[in-house]
Amino acid sequence: MSKKIVKHEISEPCKVKLRSIHDTLDLLSGKWKISIISSLNINGKRRFMELQRDVEGIGAKMLSKELKELEINELIIRTVYDTKPVTVEYALTAYGKTLEAIIYEMAKWGAQHRKRITRRSA
Amino acid sequence: MSKKIVKHEISEPCKVKLRSIHDTLDLLSGKWKISIISSLNINGKRRFMELQRDVEGIGAKMLSKELKELEINELIIRTVYDTKPVTVEYALTAYGKTLEAIIYEMAKWGAQHRKRITRRSA
DNA sequence: TAAAGTGGTTTCCTTTGAGAAACCGGGTTT
DNA sequence: AAACCCGGTTTCTCAAAGGAAACCACTTTA
Numbered sequence A, B: 001m002s003k004k005i006v007k008h009e010i011s012e013p014c015k016v017k018l019r020s021i022h023d024t025l026d027l028l029s030g031k032w033k034i035s036i037i038s039s040l041n042i043n044g045k046r047r048f049m050e051l052q053r054d055v056e057g058i059g060a061k062m063l064s065k066e067l068k069e070l071e072i073n074e075l076i077i078r079t080v081y082d083t084k085p086v087t088v089e090y091a092l093t094a095y096g097k098t099l100e101a102i103i104y105e106m107a108k109w110g111a112q113h114r115k116r117i118t119r120r121s122a
Numbered sequence C: 001t002a003a004a005g006t007g008g009t010t011t012c013c014t015t016t017g018a019g020a021a022a023c024c025g026g027g028t029t030t
Numbered sequence D: 001a002a003a004c005c006c007g008g009t010t011t012c013t014c015a016a017a018g019g020a021a022a023c024c025a026c027t028t029t030a
Helices: A012-028 A033-043 A048-054 A060-072 A100-120 B012-028 B033-043 B048-054 B060-072 B100-121
Strands: A076-081 A087-092 B076-081 B087-092
Touching: A012 A033, A012 A100, A012 B012, A012 B033, A012 B100, A033 A048, A033 A060, A033 A087, A033 A100, A033 B012, A048 A060, A048 A087, A060 A076, A100 B012, A100 B100, B012 B033, B012 B100, B033 B048, B033 B060, B033 B076, B033 B087, B033 B100, B048 B060, B048 B087, B060 B076
Parallel strands: none
Antiparallel strands: A076 A087, B076 B087
């Protein structure tokens, strides 16, 4: 006799889907990643200090940590040039650009959500 | 004479966009919200204890807090029935369902990302 | 009458995220 | 030699997120 199927259990394929969503969310959430990605998207290549000036408020520690994470996930690439004072450049990878669709959807939804919520309280 | 346009400053429209993205992200991130939304999406209406069983590992405090936030943002609706022991039902609103596009994109990207990253370490 | 379920709230605690400041080696400018 | 820029790292601290357990009023079941 097979196990009874109970409606309230979340199925395996569904769990895989939840994990995928959380993977994506973890990669993008936090206070700074989206701003860093956006700066690289707008400006192309960017150096450490440039990024720190772009992303207002970020400290060196956070910037360095976020850049490492983005690099590990292959969303950005870090290039060191052997100049007299070393130059380091960060840029979005082609893979990093595949996030654009999601980011665009979030921007669209968020803009419309803010309208909805602020209209309500007006 | 107009102000010099400096490439490294992030423009106003861009800041609005960043804020929109963060609005969306804040609404979805955290450990539990996506699971709750998914359960409601699969099952339709759901009671408090049913949700707590659906979302394995969540405690009553967290569930209650997350449900309040989702309700404030009009993504779910809470209905109290005047039965002998009160019955409370939660359901996605039509508005809540507009998140489906984003969630679908994130699931797709996340699944493919996991393949990419695990292939690399194999 | 005692135990168990429903829909939570409250309190206390631990873990994680994030910021500020100091520091570092190498190099250039003054 | 002194001071400053670059690309960070280290340490310390504080705030927010999250979890465990106890509690509560009410009602049903045993």
